Amino acid sequence: MTAATQNRLLSINNYFYARGGAEVLFLEQNRLFEAVGWDVVPFAMKHPNNLPTAYDEYFPDEIEFGNDYGLGRKILSAQRVIYSRQSRAKLGRLIDAKPPTVAHAHNLYHHLSPSVLSLLNERGIPTVLTVHDLKLGCPAYTMMRDGRPCDSCKGGRLYNVAVHRCIKGSLPLSGLIMVESYVHRWLGLYADTVTRFAVPSRFVLETLVEWGWPRDRFVHVPNFVDEKRFSPDDPIGSRFVYCGRLDNLKGVESLVRAAALARQPLTLAGRGPDEARLRAVADAVGADVRFLGHVDKADLPAVLQGARAVVAPSECNENAPLAVLEAYAAGRPVIGAAIAGIPELVREDETGALFPSGDVEALAEALGRFAALPDARLAAMGAAGRAWVERDFTAATYRGRLLDLYRTLTGGRLQ
Structure with a gap:
């Protein structure tokens, strides 16, 4: 050419x-x-x-x-x-x-x-x-406010982003994004x-x-996902793993509390604005949490392949989290929050399990159940996820x- x-x-x-x-x-x-x-x-x-x-x-x-x-x-x-x-x-x-x-x-x-x-x-x-x-649709990206679904801006009522200070709780920033959104709509950008x-x-x-x-x-x-980066045949591990931003909207605090309630070990891979608070919460509730910080692309497969299961605990309107596909590529099942795009990527009892988003007790129950499942059953779920990735993703x-x-x-x- x-x-x-x-x-x-x-x-x-x-x-x-x-x-x-x-x-x-x-x-x-x-x-x-x-x-x-x-x-x-x-x-x-x-x-x-x-x-x-x-x-x-x-x-x-x-x-x-x-x-x-x-x-x-x-x-x-x-x-x-x-x-x-x-x-x-x-x-x-x-x-x-x-x-x-x-x-x-x-x-x-x-x-x-x-x-x-x-x-x-x-x-x-x-x-x-x-x-x-x-x-x-939503100037603040999420269609959520105060942890709940929000449709205040539906029908062009974009002024609500400033009324509710949806951008970082700031009236100046929210007002700027309101103006931005109106101009973009008026100009058809x-x-x-x-x-x-x-x-x-x-x-x-x-x-x-x-x-x-x-x-x-x-x-x-x-x-x-580039499935060739991952080896799905490693032995099932003992720790549950979360990979992503350490942000309250991602449901990480609920995950830490659920891990403590279920008495299950948890590894968090990533950084974010709530890291210090999450460390304090883990100490306060006695959770066994290992904070890995940022994990390079080359090191991520080993982290996922060493998991018992990967958790996607989001409490916001996720689109299609890549962490779910990466977990499957690594041959690991996923415990996912039943919110937004996550249920499209988790097949109940085939590639993982779903729980109500934000429900700490339900998440703790799921962690306990997966901890008790035979390794062979978890490997079978992971293999089903891997096959799905190889077919569609x-x-x-x-x-x-x-x-x-x-x-x-x-x-x-x-x-």
Whole structure:
């Protein structure tokens, strides 16, 4: 395939390093398409942690809300959150230099801003946006408030994000996001520019349809895992494992309390804003908790393969947690909260078990039950999960689904 005929993917995300789940998918997707000969051109925000790239001269300046900027910089950042002219101008230069066959965006809220989507639409570039959360309906991403489902903004009542101070409990931040959301809707920066939305879970897809989005704009594209990184044949371990952000919304405190109640050992892999409080809770309730901190990609398989079961205890509207697929790839069953997209990924008594989200006693009962199950039974559940991954959630399957979508959007003109 020559450079003149090579397919080119313009791959867009706020960050160009593995900051979170969306970034991991973005970077892995880039590698998948490079592996089959595509020219992948990234577009992201400048950041000191970014991976090396020949295209960073086209990246707009960094915005970090936690930084102590002066008043002038804060005002400029607020304007760029709503509509970044700099992102749009920089992307225009990049498109001129490297015209893409198709564009695929991931997270661009607040940093790059959807100003880039209107430019792609004006240039006639087919554009896919992967929906990693519920931002298209809820300005605060979650459709939850005070730990309960919330539909206050349904029907365009976006002022409620400021009324309830949904963004970090801050009226200024919530007010800014309210203005951002109204401007984006008025200008149609998502509704009128994105060709198709790729959605990892049916829960998020159906929820957004219920909130008024046309169903034919969405395509269900499940997440994937590189199953070859994992060995599913290791002996079943004794400790229950959680991998992810140490954040109360993820249900980690409930998990710590349930582990203490069930008298079961627990390992937490990850960092987050609630780590110090979780350590204090573990000490107070006498839980046997091992805090591993951040676990590198290369070390994660060993952590999961040494588990008795992996727990996904979320208390928020999860989309399609990658940790569940990684557990299956490692040959381990999953104990998952029955909330949002998690039940789609757990088959009761076949690949794991579900419990009511936030119910500490029910989670403790599930931990105790899995602790008492024979290792052979847990291995059988893990094997069922592994077989499911190999059938539906491999990297090759994911790439094939996107290629089919890209062919549709380009009229079959891919090389």
